[in-house]
Amino acid sequence: QSVLTQPPSASGTPGQRVTISCSGSSSNIGSNYVFWYQQLPGTAPKLLICRNNQRPSGVPDRFSGSKSGTSASLAISGLRSEDEADYYCAAWDDSLSVRVFGGGTKLTVL
């Protein structure tokens, strides 16, 4: 059972906009930055979104992040087949004194 809760799956068709949610609590998302990682099949995770809504260099602007209260979301617009991957949210948890990840959401491009 992950500290951060994500839907196990999401799907969309090419060109569509999809969102992935990440629910936490006041000790993690509610008081710290949220980060998102993309893990393509068989590869290491890649940093996708920093500090709730900032994109590292090289990340397309089709990817965006937001945070409100104890929840965060990752949005992908103009969906492409190469976006098919697992997506993880992450944050520091003040109560547990540990970096925590969501359980991951498998995105399927139909």
Place this chain on the structure above:
Amino acid sequence: QVQLQESGPGLVKPSGTLSLTCAVSGGSISSSNWWTWVRQPPGKGLEWIGEIYPSGSTNYNPSLTSRVTILIDKSQNQFSLKLNSVTAADTAVYYCARVSSTWGRDAFDLWGQGTMVTVSS
């Protein structure tokens, strides 16, 4: 560009010690970065194990702190992970990663390819 490469035994016996090394190439491990280990059991999510700074300062996941040690070897430009008293629950892909100096301690901006470690007799 900086690259990370994990190495170590792919099979460890139960109650034994898991030992992995992460070699840093194309850059210095003594730069102003923390370095970290993350693992991923088969078909499951990510778990943060711990981190180390070039000074030797460490932070560990409280759930693993009694069994884990992370060390840094600046002369070899590498850092290592030791996890003792392993069980089947420690079977996972182990990743080493660099902590971003731009985005803060929770951003892992460079990852190794990962190495699979199986705990079995």
